Amino acid sequence: MAISKSLACLISAFLFISMIQAHAKIINTNVIGEYALGDVKIDCGAECSRRCSLSSRPNLCHRACGTCCARCNCVPPGTAGNDEVCPCWANQTTHGGRKKCP
Numbered sequence: 643m644a645i646s647k648s649l650a651c652l653i654s655a656f657l658f659i660s661m662i663q664a665h666a667k668i669i670n671t672n673v674i675g676e677y678a679l680g681d682v683k684i685d686c687g688a689e690c691s692r693r694c695s696l697s698s699r700p701n702l703c704h705r706a707c708g709t710c711c712a713r714c715n716c717v718p719p720g721t722a723g724n725d726e727v728c729p730c731w732a733n734q735t736t737h738g739g740r741k742k743c744p
Contacts, residue, residue, distance in 0.1 A: 686711035694744060696721045703744045710734050710743035 686708055694703035711717050714730035722744070725732035734742040 684711070684715055684717065686717070689717035693717050693721060697744065706742055706744050714743075 690704050690707035690711055693707050694700050697703035707717065710731055713734065714728055716728035716731055718724040718727045718731055725743075731743045732741075736742050
């Protein structure tokens with residue numbers, strides 16, 4: 643009788659610890675999934691300088707790029723296009739419904 647009670651206690655303690663570890667893994671996965679690089683922030687100034695290097699309106703491009711980079715923590719490769727790499731970037735729009743991010 644005493645052995646079965648201690649065995650039941652040991653099993654329930656093991657299950658409780660396993661549930662806590664599984665919950666911690668789910669929480670960490672959700673946090674990492676929020677950004678492409680997890681909690682690491684990219685250098686928006688350098689990335690936007692690269693993205694806007696061929697723009698005909700560099701000041702406008704840098705301003706819009708900086709806003710989008712701060713929101714999305716992502717800047718697509720190249721100087722134009724490639725929006726599919728960063729879906730958040732592609733979904734940003736102005737009040738008029740036009741694409742916000744250069």
